[in-house]
Amino acid sequence: MGTLFAGGSVINASGTVRADVLIEGEHIALIAPTIAREGHRVIDVSGKYLMPGGVDVHTHFDLPVSGTVASDDFTTGGRAAAFGGTTTHIDFAIQTRGQSLRQALDEWKGKAEGKATIDYGLHMTIVDLRDEVAAEIPAMAEAGVPSLKLLMAYKGGVMVDDTTMFRVMQMAAKHGMLVMVHAENGDVIADLQAQLLRENKTDPMYHPRSRPAALEAEATNRAITLAEVAGCDLYIVHMTCEGAVEALRRGRARGLPVMGETCVQYLFLTADDLARPGHEGAKFVCSPPLRTIADQNALWNALRDRTLQVISTDHCPFWYEGGVKGRPAGKELGRGNFTRIPNGLPAVEDRLKMVWHFGVNAGRMDANRFVEVMCTNPARAFGLYPRKGEIAVGADADIVVWDPNRLERISAVSHHMAVDYNVFEGRVVRGGPIMVYLRGAPIVDGDRWLGAPGSGQFLKRGVRAPVL
Numbered sequence: 001m002g003t004l005f006a007g008g009s010v011i012n013a014s015g016t017v018r019a020d021v022l023i024e025g026e027h028i029a030l031i032a033p034t035i036a037r038e039g040h041r042v043i044d045v046s047g048k049y050l051m052p053g054g055v056d057v058h059t060h061f062d063l064p065v066s067g068t069v070a071s072d073d074f075t076t077g078g079r080a081a082a083f084g085g086t087t088t089h090i091d092f093a094i095q096t097r098g099q100s101l102r103q104a105l106d107e108w109k110g111k112a113e114g115k116a117t118i119d120y121g122l123h124m125t126i127v128d129l130r131d132e133v134a135a136e137i138p139a140m141a142e143a144g145v146p147s148l149k150l151l152m153a154y155k156g157g158v159m160v161d162d163t164t165m166f167r168v169m170q171m172a173a174k175h176g177m178l179v180m181v182h183a184e185n186g187d188v189i190a191d192l193q194a195q196l197l198r199e200n201k202t203d204p205m206y207h208p209r210s211r212p213a214a215l216e217a218e219a220t221n222r223a224i225t226l227a228e229v230a231g232c233d234l235y236i237v238h239m240t241c242e243g244a245v246e247a248l249r250r251g252r253a254r255g256l257p258v259m260g261e262t263c264v265q266y267l268f269l270t271a272d273d274l275a276r277p278g279h280e281g282a283k284f285v286c287s288p289p290l291r292t293i294a295d296q297n298a299l300w301n302a303l304r305d306r307t308l309q310v311i312s313t314d315h316c317p318f319w320y321e322g323g324v325k326g327r328p329a330g331k332e333l334g335r336g337n338f339t340r341i342p343n344g345l346p347a348v349e350d351r352l353k354m355v356w357h358f359g360v361n362a363g364r365m366d367a368n369r370f371v372e373v374m375c376t377n378p379a380r381a382f383g384l385y386p387r388k389g390e391i392a393v394g395a396d397a398d399i400v401v402w403d404p405n406r407l408e409r410i411s412a413v414s415h416h417m418a419v420d421y422n423v424f425e426g427r428v429v430r431g432g433p434i435m436v437y438l439r440g441a442p443i444v445d446g447d448r449w450l451g452a453p454g455s456g457q458f459l460k461r462g463v464r465a466p467v468l
Contacts, residue, residue, distance in 0.1 A: 001041065002040045003023045003041045003043065004042045004043065005022075005399065005401070006020050006044055008047075010051075011367050012368065012376070013368055013375070015368060019033055020035040021050055021399070025397075026397055027396060027439075048402060048404075049403075050400070051371055051375065051391070051399075052389055052398060053085065053086065054351065054352050055086070055379045055382075056081060056312050057310060057382050058090070058237055058261065058314050059077065059091050059312075059315045061111070063094070065342060066333060066341075066342040068342055069328050070317055071317045071318055071330070071417075071419050072417055073111070074091075074456070075117055075453045076418040077089075077315065078117030078451075080348055080349040081315075083349055083415075083444055084351060084353060085432070085433040085436060087388075087436065088119045088379070088384065088388050090147075091122055092124075093107065093122045093124050095125060096127065097127060101139070102136060102139065105124065105143060109458060113454075116454065116458075117452070118438055118451075119388075119396075119457050120457075120458060120459065121145070121460075123147040124145050125149040125158070129167060134171060137171045137177070138171075143460070144459070144460025146177045147177065148179050148180065149180040149181070150165050150181050150182070151181075152183055152219045153189060154287075155189070155190040159186040162222070162226065165226055166229070170230045170231075172230075178235055179227065179235070180234075181234065181235070181237065182237055184215055184287065184288055185216075189215060192210040197337065202337050204274045204280075204284070205274045205281055207281075207289055208274060213242070213243055213244070213295065214243060216288050220236055220243075220244040224236075224251040228251070233259075234256075235261070236248060236259070236260040237314070238262065239261065239262045239266075240289070240290070242298035245298050259381060259468055260310075261311065261312050262303070262308055263312055263347065264311060264312075264355060265345050267299055267311075267358070268354060269423060271290050282334055282341045285342075285343055286316075286344055286345045300364055303373060304364070309381060310378050310381065311351065311355055311373045314347070315348035316345065317344060317419040318342040319331065320419075320421045330342065346419045346421075346422065349417050350410055350415070350424050353410070354410075355373075356429070356432070361430060361431065375389045376390055382461060382465055384461060387459075397439055397440035398437065399436075399437040400437075401433065402433055402434070403434045405430065405431070407428065409427070409428050410427045434446060438451065438456075
């Protein structure tokens with residue numbers, strides 16, 4: 001006996017068809033115009049869409065940073081993601097100084113073990129490239145972690161220099177691994193921050209002024225240049241501005257194996273949000289920072305012409321009013337000094353709904369391109385396809401039943417993320433998930449949570465995923 005979704009329309013990146021979908025066990029068994037109902041549990045999805053579960057390749061659950069910890073862990077963050085239609089995410093194992101890569105990997109897998117509510121993979125963030133650490137890089141690929149992240153920002157913390165970046169890129173090229181880069185000029189940012197603080201410019205509104213778009217564009221171009229010389233595949237994370245997109249576009253036009261993502265917040269929020277009264281602007285502090293309407297338009301254009309391949313979240317939430325009611329410290333840490341505000345926003349639950357409403361409904365992209373940037377491209381670029389990212393026979397039965405007429409007012413009152421505000425508060429969206437299945441098991445049914453901690457599996461990923 002299987003579960004039969006009858007009467008719906010299947011939306012994949014490659015096209016849309018009216019079809020029934022049968023799942024047996026954890027996989028999709030059959031897709032056909034009509035499937036006999038006898039012997040199966042039948043779910044009537046007439047008038048609804050069937051889409052593959054969302055794949056968010058950029059999250060930070062249970063992340064210690066800035067003297068506190070992100071408020072969502074692998075249980076609450078995964079549950080919130082599922083309520084938004086995401087069934088797979090890739091988080092980051094972040095090496096600390098003195099740690100081996102194996103120690104970092106074991107630490108992060110320990111955070112997820114027994115707690116993960118959706119399927120997950122891990123990237124490896126390299127901070128301290130000693131010789132013995134460099135020698136571990138091939139073992140990360142063997143462990144199913146074939147993507148390496150480097151940060152060009154956060155001087156004095158996790159930032160690496162160009163020599164380190166280039167050496168990692170060379171190793172990645174040799175072993176068929178993908179390098180991910182946070183592209184900002186950390187040296188200049190540190191100097192600008194110090195200047196602003198000396199001038200007593202301490203409010204959240206000065207955060208984006210300390211990290212101007214030109215520094216992201218410069219770093220993006222530099223990362224692409226180094227990757228070209230090293231011969232490695234490159235993925236630029238959380239791109240925010242026209243200058244960075246143009247650098248990526250130039251690299252791709254020259255045939256370089258480079259890709260880019262933006263995040264949902266950069267499509268809908270601007271630096272003006274950081275100038276809200278009092279300390280409220282702290283809610284919107286993330287890095288790179290929110291930009292301008294012109295930059296938003298450049299991002300939409302880049303999604304349209306396929307310069308950008310993925311929309312993720314960089315989900316990394318912190319309480320606005322932390323340090324009370326048993327909560328860890330949060331955004332209040334930066335009162336009087338914007339450089340101490342924990343960087344990160346809550347977005348994992350709202351990614352699909354926001355982009356569907358303001359992208360598909362608004363005519364900025366069609367439903368197939370939506371699935372491509374939300375599900376299929378992330379799965380392909382990070383070695384999860386065809387298991388994830390497509391409704392196809394043999395794929396994991398990660399299925400979202402999407403009601404195009406479902407109305408929702410986004411709010412912290414009703415969301416499932418472990419945080420006391422929502423950056424999209426009050427936005428009304430049409431279209432959203434009403435049922436979500438993970439490997440054939442229902443985990444969301446309307447407002448009901450049916451999943452369980454520990455049901456999410458670690459996903460080992462292979463090397464040499466395609467550059468899109």
